[in-house]
Each structure stands twice: as C-alpha cells, then as structure tokens.
Amino acid sequence: MRIVVTGGHGFVGSALTSELLRRGRFRGEAVDSIVLLDKVAPPGAFDGVPLIHTIRGELVDTLPAAFAEPVDAVAHLAAAVSAECERDFDLGMRANLASTLAVLDAARTQRAQGGPLATVVFSSSVAVYGSDPAVPLPPVVSETTLPTPQSSYGTQKLACEQVLADFTRKGFVDGRVVRLMTVAVRPGKPNAAASAFVSGIIREPLAGVEAPCPVGRDVQLAIASPRRTVAGILRIAEVERGDGPGQLSGRLPVNLPALTVTVGEMVDALRAVAGDAVADRVIHSPDPAIEAIVRSWPARFDNARARALGLEPDLDVADVIRHYLDDHGITTPRTQ
Missing domain, CATH: 3.40.50.720 (NAD(P)-binding Rossmann-like Domain)
Incomplete structure (x- = not known):
C-alpha cells in the first residue's frame, strides 16, 4: 500500500x-x-x-x-x-x-x-x-x-x-x-488562516505569552x-x-463532527484547566476583517452523517485542552 x-x-x-x-x-x-x-x-x-x-x-x-x-x-x-x-x-x-x-x-x-x-x-x-x-x-x-x-x-x-x-x-x-472543522489546538507558530487565533488563545497563554483575540467572546466556533x-x-x-x-x-x-463553542467558553475552559494567570494572557484585540470572515462560517452542525460512520465530536473544550497538554508534555500549576 x-x-x-x-x-x-x-x-x-x-x-x-x-x-x-x-x-x-x-x-x-x-x-x-x-x-x-x-x-x-x-x-x-x-x-x-x-x-x-x-x-x-x-x-x-x-x-x-x-x-x-x-x-x-x-x-x-x-x-x-x-x-x-x-x-x-x-x-x-x-x-x-x-x-x-x-x-x-x-x-x-x-x-x-x-x-x-x-x-x-x-x-x-x-x-x-x-x-x-x-x-x-x-x-x-x-x-x-x-x-x-x-x-x-x-x-x-x-x-x-x-x-x-x-x-x-x-x-x-x-x-x-x-x-x-477549525482544528484546535494546533502546536507551533500561528499561520495566516483567519481561524489561527482559535489555537492561539489556548497555545500562547499556556506558553507564557499574551495572545490577541480578534473577535468577541460571543462568536461561535465549530472546532475539532x-x-x-x-x-x-x-x-x-x-x-x-x-x-x-x-x-x-x-x-x-x-x-467532521463539530464541537460548538463560543470564544468566551474557550477562555473560561482555559481558566478552569490552567488557572487565572494563564487565561488572563488572552487580550481582546478587535479585527473587524477577521471577525467578518469567522462570523460567516456556520457553528452548529447536524453530525448524523459522520455519526453513522462511527465518528463523534470532542466531549468539551476542557477535554480538547487536556489532550493538547498531554500530547505536548505541557504542565501548568493545576496539572503538575
């Protein structure tokens, strides 16, 4: 093969x-x-x-x-x-x-x-x-x-x-x-995708770096x-x-199966998993062009076709973050 x-x-x-x-x-x-x-x-x-x-x-x-x-x-x-x-x-x-x-x-x-x-x-x-x-x-x-x-x-x-x-x-x-769906959390450096911030608001704070968030907390996303x-x-x-x-x-x-979340829910999950000091590194930095692109994408999906093939979405955002920590050997005060 x-x-x-x-x-x-x-x-x-x-x-x-x-x-x-x-x-x-x-x-x-x-x-x-x-x-x-x-x-x-x-x-x-x-x-x-x-x-x-x-x-x-x-x-x-x-x-x-x-x-x-x-x-x-x-x-x-x-x-x-x-x-x-x-x-x-x-x-x-x-x-x-x-x-x-x-x-x-x-x-x-x-x-x-x-x-x-x-x-x-x-x-x-x-x-x-x-x-x-x-x-x-x-x-x-x-x-x-x-x-x-x-x-x-x-x-x-x-x-x-x-x-x-x-x-x-x-x-x-x-x-x-x-x-x-928007794949999160991606390791490495951000790319030129309009969705790059979705991984950035988790990845960068966990690495001790501030992360600009170009969209509002209410923006819904479909992630995997x-x-x-x-x-x-x-x-x-x-x-x-x-x-x-x-x-x-x-x-x-x-x-592919989608987990529907808001940006605010992502930041809140980061806070629950890694603590306030980490989550406070997410900085609201509006970018109307990026927000317009992201808001044009759907966020809620009927997963029936994927489910019939044995595929399911992630459990929740906290689970996605924990997978990222496990896959990349990252520890935080709350996970040590």
Missing part, C-alpha cells in the same frame, strides 16, 4: 503520517510506503523512518515523481489558507484550485495507463458555507445545506469538491471529501481536536462505499 500525503510536513499532514505509521495498515493491508509532498520539511522530520520518502518543491512539480510508482491513496491536505487567499487571489487559485486539478489529473492518468484506481481524500472546509442574502444559513447545517461561500478560500474549496465528485462519477478516482480530525480523515479514507450501515453512500462530503 503506497500512500501520498500532500502538505505532508504540515501539522495535519504530520499527524496523519504519524498515525499511519502507528497503525501500520490501511484498509487491512500493510503500508509499504508513505510519500510526503511539501515545499519545506523541518530538519529531522521523519528522518530515518524507512517507509517515509519526502519530495520537496511546489506541489505541481512534485507529482510526476510521486506517481512514478503506483499510488493507492492520496490524502490531499496542501492548501493556501483563508486570510492569505483573501489578500492574494492568485495565490489561492494556484495553491488550492490549480494544484488540486493537477493531483486529480495525475491520478486519472495513472488509471488510464492501467494503474490502480487511487482513493483521493480531499480536505475541504466549513468555509464552503456562508449566509447569502437570498439563501440564509439555517440554524443547523448539514451536508445537504446549499454551500454559498463568502470567501475566496471557501469558493476554491467548493470548486475542488465539485471537480472531485465529477472525477469520481467518471470512474477516474475514488474521491472522498472531508470538511474539516487534532486527534478527532486525523481519526475522521482516516475513517473516511478507509470506509467501504455502499448504502448499508456504516458505509459511505453517494458522493456527498462528510462534515
């Missing part, structure tokens, strides 16, 4: 790769090779792991080498994120739409030349949704809700979903779409921990297609 992960050295890509290595199997078969495609790779990342091969460069340029041998599955995670796509339209079109088309064309060519039908799992986003004046969002969103994105990023993700569905209909690939996110991607990648119980039916995307 040979698996390609685009954006393989990013946070989700690295977590997914680590989980694949831990399991050692995919769809009941031994994982023989994992190819990570990324522009950069941190020094030492997966060095010495026999199954791992990294190809560095722009995604489109690395695909010929990745598909030089048969590819059984692709986890397509590489993307430009929301805020940078708003600032640089051409970047978003190139990094999100054009790169996805290149991945699909490579998989289609492999199949046309007698190679395996590649499973392509595409990481989409809840940013495909938005409240349009003619079609306002319902209070609770499901996969059957009409997507009307209100950002370039969301529009690009939606376009990729539709092209992938058509490639699947034509038999070129076995395409599966996973719509990710890294653990639940990786489990969801792999479940959708591996699940059998069909109309029976526990099978993936049709070509509809799957919204």
